[in-house]
Amino acid sequence: TALPSDLTRAPIASFASHSSAGPHAAGGSFYVFWQAAYHLFGQWHPRGGSQSLTTALIHRLEGWGGEVRTGAVVERIDARGGTARAVVLEGGQRVEASAVVTAVDVQTALLDLLDPPLGGRDGVELKAAHRGNAVQMLVHLATDKLPPYPNARPGDWNGLQSHVDTLDELRRGFLSAEGRRLPYPVSTYCFTPSVYDDSLAPAGKHTVYLACPCAPYDVEGGWESQQEVFADAMIAQVEAHAPGFTASITDRHIRTPTFMARELRWPGAHPMQLDISLDQLAFMRPTRRLSGHTVPGVAGLYTCGASTAPVGGIAGSSGKAAALELLKAQP
Numbered sequence: 001t002a003l004p005s006d007l008t009r010a011p012i013a014s015f016a017s018h019s020s021a022g023p024h025a026a027g028g029s030f031y032v033f034w035q036a037a038y039h040l041f042g043q044w045h046p047r048g049g050s051q052s053l054t055t056a057l058i059h060r061l062e063g064w065g066g067e068v069r070t071g072a073v074v075e076r077i078d079a080r081g082g083t084a085r086a087v088v089l090e091g092g093q094r095v096e097a098s099a100v101v102t103a104v105d106v107q108t109a110l111l112d113l114l115d116p117p118l119g120g121r122d123g124v125e126l127k128a129a130h131r132g133n134a135v136q137m138l139v140h141l142a143t144d145k146l147p148p149y150p151n152a153r154p155g156d157w158n159g160l161q162s163h164v165d166t167l168d169e170l171r172r173g174f175l176s177a178e179g180r181r182l183p184y185p186v187s188t189y190c191f192t193p194s195v196y197d198d199s200l201a202p203a204g205k206h207t208v209y210l211a212c213p214c215a216p217y218d219v220e221g222g223w224e225s226q227q228e229v230f231a232d233a234m235i236a237q238v239e240a241h242a243p244g245f246t247a248s249i250t251d252r253h254i255r256t257p258t259f260m261a262r263e264l265r266w267p268g269a270h271p272m273q274l275d276i277s278l279d280q281l282a283f284m285r286p287t288r289r290l291s292g293h294t295v296p297g298v299a300g301l302y303t304c305g306a307s308t309a310p311v312g313g314i315a316g317s318s319g320k321a322a323a324l325e326l327l328k329a330q331p
């Protein structure tokens with residue numbers, strides 16, 4: 001209410017909703033400060049895209065003598081006798097360990113993979129942690145120019161570009177998604193990372209990343225038959241503010257929530273794995289008793305990742321907290 005015009009309210013709410021908490025959620029406006037912090041302190045982009053960050057971390061780990069195995073699906077964490085002793089991979093291979101750190105959705109880790117599963121009060125509370133149905137839908141585009149915003153100034157493509165026209169549209173979008181319906185008009189925002197990283201596209205070409213922050217994971221009628229039309233609607237949303245944008249597209253790749261969930265073994269395709277509502281934040285994430293990255297009753301087991309304290313995202317805070325707990329327990 002402090003901002004009377006949708007010209008300011010809509011883009012600010014759109015920035016905040018990138019956190020995956022919509023304006024309908026109690027405390028959703030809190031995440032405006034998260035985005036404000038990006039403006040204040042800056043944001044970093046690994047040259048070559050996000051994979052470069054993962055590659056750098058792997059190099060560091062290998063430099064310390066570690067080994068990274070990919071495509072190794074963990075089926076079971078053996079904690080019989082109250083101590084995590086090994087993980088068992090798909091296919092049956094057993095990997096013995098003096099400590100196990102989980103970095104997947106914590107409900108999956110402790111209720112499905114852990115053997116025996118977390119029980120008692122801790123298990124019941126963890127099972128009750130909630131994950132909404134409003135998640136992100138992405139369209140990756142190759143274009144032969146940046147979105148042609150009328151009267152744009154240099155620098156206008158450096159950050160998140162909001163294509164949300166009213167706060168109410170965004171609020172209704174989140175409510176539609178929670179009700180398993182597609183949101184129309186389609187709240188959309190875009191990033192144009194090739195503007196500051198010329199390794200991403202050939203000279204004169206660009207990569208444009210469109211996201212709808214309030215797409216339903218579980219949708220009436222399924223994504224398969226609706227994804228092309230929905231992607232067209234996202235593009236039309238940008239076209240309305242940047243006439244000529246559609247004609248600049250040379251290729252596109254649609255990433256629906258169900259596609260991403262399948263590709264990444266990612267329950268509900270929720271960006272933060274669990275909602276980041278006020279009751280599941282910081283020392284209450286995922287539950288009050290599990291927020292310390294250790295697991296009551298299971299020695300040698302640590303949890304990290306987006307569904308653990310303090311919050312999801314790519315800052316690595318939960319991994320650092322879990323590592324510190326593990327170090328504390330070293331003899």
Ligand SMILES: Cc1cc2nc3c(=O)[nH]c(=O)nc-3n(C[C@H](O)[C@H](O)[C@H](O)COP(=O)(O)OP(=O)(O)OC[C@H]3O[C@@H](n4cnc5c(N)ncnc54)[C@H](O)[C@@H]3O)c2cc1C
Nearest residue numbers: 072073074103104136264265271272305306312313314315
């Ligand atoms: C579109 C979008 C935009 C986002 N933008 C931002 C942003 O701007 N800033 C920000 O901070 N955050 C952002 N986020 C959120 C952020 O990306 C996530 O919170 C974060 O990547 C989660 O990291 P994670 O390591 O906990 O989980 P994940 O990245 O999901 O990693 C878990 C890994 O474990 C693997 N796995 C799962 N099950 C098993 C198993 N049984 N055995 C072995 N491996 C398994 C998965 O395949 C996956 O590789 C965004 C998310 C989305 C979807």
